[in-house]
Amino acid sequence: MILALTFTEASVIGLLVAGVQFGTLLYLAALGETVAEKSGVLNLGVEGMMATGASVGFIVAVETGSPWAGILAGAAAGALLSLVHAVAAVGLGADQVVSGLALTFLGLGLADFVGDGYTDDARRSLFRDVELPGLDGIPWIGEIVFRHSPVTYGAVLSGIVVWFVLNRTAVGLGLRAAGETAATADAAGHSVLRLRFAAVMVGGAFAGASGAYLTTYLVGSWSQNLTAGRGWIAVALVIFGAWRPGRVALGALLFGFTLALKSRLAVFGIEFSPILLDMTPYLLTVVVLVVISIRARNKPSPAPAAIGIPYRREER
Amino acid sequence: MKRLVLTRREIPTRGGQPVAFLFGLAFALLVGAILMQVSGDPAIDVYQRMWERSLGSTDTWSVTFNRAVPLALAGLAVSIAATMGLWNIGAEGQILFGATAATLVGRLFPDWPGPVLITAMLIAAVIGGALWALGPGLAKAELGVSEIITTLMLTEVAIRLITYLEQGPWKDPEGFGFPNVTARPPQAELGDLWDRTHIGVLLALAVIGAFAWFINRSVWGYELRIAGSSRQTAAYAGISMRRKVLGVLLLSGAVAGFAGGIELTGTAVRLNAQISNGYGFSGIIVAALALMRPSAIPVVALAFGAVQVGGQSIQTSLGVSPAVSTILQALILFGAIGAAVFSNYRVVAVDRQVSVA
Numbered sequence: 211m212i213l214a215l216t217f218t219e220a221s222v223i224g225l226l227v228a229g230v231q232f233g234t235l236l237y238l239a240a241l242g243e244t245v246a247e248k249s250g251v252l253n254l255g256v257e258g259m260m261a262t263g264a265s266v267g268f269i270v271a272v273e274t275g276s277p278w279a280g281i282l283a284g285a286a287a288g289a290l291l292s293l294v295h296a297v298a299a300v301g302l303g304a305d306q307v308v309s310g311l312a313l314t315f316l317g318l319g320l321a322d323f324v325g326d327g328y329t330d331d332a333r334r335s336l337f338r339d340v341e342l343p344g345l346d347g348i349p350w351i352g353e354i355v356f357r358h359s360p361v362t363y364g365a366v367l368s369g370i371v372v373w374f375v376l377n378r379t380a381v382g383l384g385l386r387a388a389g390e391t392a393a394t395a396d397a398a399g400h401s402v403l404r405l406r407f408a409a410v411m412v413g414g415a416f417a418g419a420s421g422a423y424l425t426t427y428l429v430g431s432w433s434q435n436l437t438a439g440r441g442w443i444a445v446a447l448v449i450f451g452a453w454r455p456g457r458v459a460l461g462a463l464l465f466g467f468t469l470a471l472k473s474r475l476a477v478f479g480i481e482f483s484p485i486l487l488d489m490t491p492y493l494l495t496v497v498v499l500v501v502i503s504i505r506a507r508n509k510p511s512p513a514p515a516a517i518g519i520p521y522r523r524e525e526r
Numbered sequence: 527m528k529r530l531v532l533t534r535r536e537i538p539t540r541g542g543q544p545v546a547f548l549f550g551l552a553f554a555l556l557v558g559a560i561l562m563q564v565s566g567d568p569a570i571d572v573y574q575r576m577w578e579r580s581l582g583s584t585d586t587w588s589v590t591f592n593r594a595v596p597l598a599l600a601g602l603a604v605s606i607a608a609t610m611g612l613w614n615i616g617a618e619g620q621i622l623f624g625a626t627a628a629t630l631v632g633r634l635f636p637d638w639p640g641p642v643l644i645t646a647m648l649i650a651a652v653i654g655g656a657l658w659a660l661g662p663g664l665a666k667a668e669l670g671v672s673e674i675i676t677t678l679m680l681t682e683v684a685i686r687l688i689t690y691l692e693q694g695p696w697k698d699p700e701g702f703g704f705p706n707v708t709a710r711p712p713q714a715e716l717g718d719l720w721d722r723t724h725i726g727v728l729l730a731l732a733v734i735g736a737f738a739w740f741i742n743r744s745v746w747g748y749e750l751r752i753a754g755s756s757r758q759t760a761a762y763a764g765i766s767m768r769r770k771v772l773g774v775l776l777l778s779g780a781v782a783g784f785a786g787g788i789e790l791t792g793t794a795v796r797l798n799a800q801i802s803n804g805y806g807f808s809g810i811i812v813a814a815l816a817l818m819r820p821s822a823i824p825v826v827a828l829a830f831g832a833v834q835v836g837g838q839s840i841q842t843s844l845g846v847s848p849a850v851s852t853i854l855q856a857l858i859l860f861g862a863i864g865a866a867v868f869s870n871y872r873v874v875a876v877d878r879q880v881s882v883a
Binding site: 254294304305307309315319321323324326442445449485486488493495507 | 615676850852
């Protein structure tokens with residue numbers, strides 16, 4: 211299987227850089243889902259919102275010539291789409307699993323419908339990497355950590371902001387309360403419905419931005435089924451990261467490297483079916499979830515207690 | 527100053543769900559039409575074409591009926607898992623692995639006579655589907671790992687497994703270099719009832735009927751209904767939740783695998799990663815619209831079969847994206863969710879002062 215390993219410095223750095231790039235994609239979507247789930251709403255529509263963000267973001271970026279407009283449009287499209295889930299699952303109290311899945315359908319369908327005319331519009335990445343002055347000169351680390359698209363830095367910043375808002379502000383406290391014991395949050399004067407609506411839409415915006423990053427930076431074009439299940443990995447990452455923005459980031463990096471490894475095996479001189487390797491992120495997710503639950507067997511679950519349960523004041 | 531609030535009806539309105547379904551259908555057609563008009567597609571022509579190519583003429587009934595078969599079986603698989611409050615989101619992967627197992631039998635015994643080979647292939651498909659659900663079932667029963675994520679991840683694995691088989695081990699040596707699995711033995715083809723409507727229609731109805739009987743009449747089914755409705759009652763009655771969870775997911779996987787076997791012997795010539803064609807996912811919407819009731823599943827599956835078959839015809843003839851069909855399916859569900867609120871709740875106008883806490 212292994213012919214000759216050619217671990218050159220450049221190839222290893224290339225792998226790590228690509229891992230951070232894929233990690234950014236996963237992190238944006240997983241961070242948004244963390245916010246939604248913290249408020250007590252599971253949204254299985256991440257894959258669909260990501261797809262719509264990918265196609266809308268790409269079209270806007272191409273038409274305006276601005277990748278930033280693309281990311282913003284992708285985020286707006288994701289947030290708008292998530293509103294459907296918010297109305298159905300939060301407003302009308304429909305089953306969150308069913309509504310979220312239907313949202314994935316709707317998102318994938320809309321992405322194809324809208325992007326229909328743009329499949330052949332292939333071009334290079336619309337973003338330029340930004341080298342952080344002073345830091346990018348550090349050997350190894352400079353290249354791996356400090357030479358990325360602005361979106362990667364934005365994702366890191368978003369993670370810090372989300373952590374801060376969730377854990378250090380009154381809104382964050384209310385949001386977490388809505389996800390743990392909604393009636394208590396209500397009694398404390400928070401509007402559970404408003405908080406959950408907002409959390410779902412923040413989740414949608416992040417998933418949409420993640421999709422737009424995929425088309426405007428990582429791939430540089432749009433085609434059908436481009437998201438290829440990565441939105442689902444993002445959903446799993448939230449469990450992996452125990453609903454904590456920092457741990458979710460670690461998970462995103464780990465899975466990002468796995469995704470990046472696939473296209474780079476040949477560079478390392480390893481002969482192994484790329485298709486079988488393609489399975490690893492998905493199998494890894496299953497294995498990781500199993501290991502987590504074995505380790506957490508006798509501990510309280512880190513999952514928000516009210517996840518999946520609709521809230522109606524008159525039924526508390 | 528008055529404001530509107532929803533209060534739960536003591537008894538849901540009778541016949542609410544069929545009405546909600548019809549409302550969902552109307553809602554989907556309306557929103558879909560607006561969407562198409564905005565993007566410059568002729569909505570009326572599209573709907574007319576979709577109707578003609580699915581249920582509107584007897585010529586195309588066969589295609590629609592055949593399409594409803596995997597949708598109904600996938601819907602049943604989802605509703606079986608739902609009896610224990612579980613979500614088998616990965617029926618898609620079980621369909622694929624069921625078809626893979628059936629293909630293996632076809633490769634091992636290519637000379638067996640048709641009826642024997644078909645039976646063996648369908649049994650293999652059932653076992654294959656159950657096997658693909660075994661891991662998630664054990665993880666859920668023993669460790670409480672969310673079956674939603676595990677079944678879904680295994681779907682992605684199944685897709686790649688088949689792609690691997692296509693390119694390597696099972697590649698057709700006479701396939702002119704194309705990465706295709708060798709076609710199944712020609713005698714392993716389900717017979718037709720009429721036109722091109724295959725026996726799978728009867729088989730699917732039989733499986734659905736058997737499960738309806740099983741859940742309502744057998745001891746295991748009775749225990750299942752208790753365990754699914756109340757954990758505590760089940761514990762008092764000495765019912766093992768772990769075994770029920772595992773059993774239900776295996777059965778769900780088996781039914782999905784059966785759908786894969788039917789597809790391979792009924793409508794497909796060879797195994798490929800598209801053989802499941804999203805049925806596992808559509809099945810979730812079908813089951814949800816049928817309120818998980820086996821008796822309602824065939825009706826909803828037929829409607830969805832029509833939308834899917836009709837949706838395929840609009841690209842070639844009208845140049846409209848077949849994604850319209852996917853959008854319509856999702857909108858039917860959202861419309862029905864909206865309408866169902868009115869059978870479960872009553873809208874009441876109350877004074878603002880009273881309601882604001």
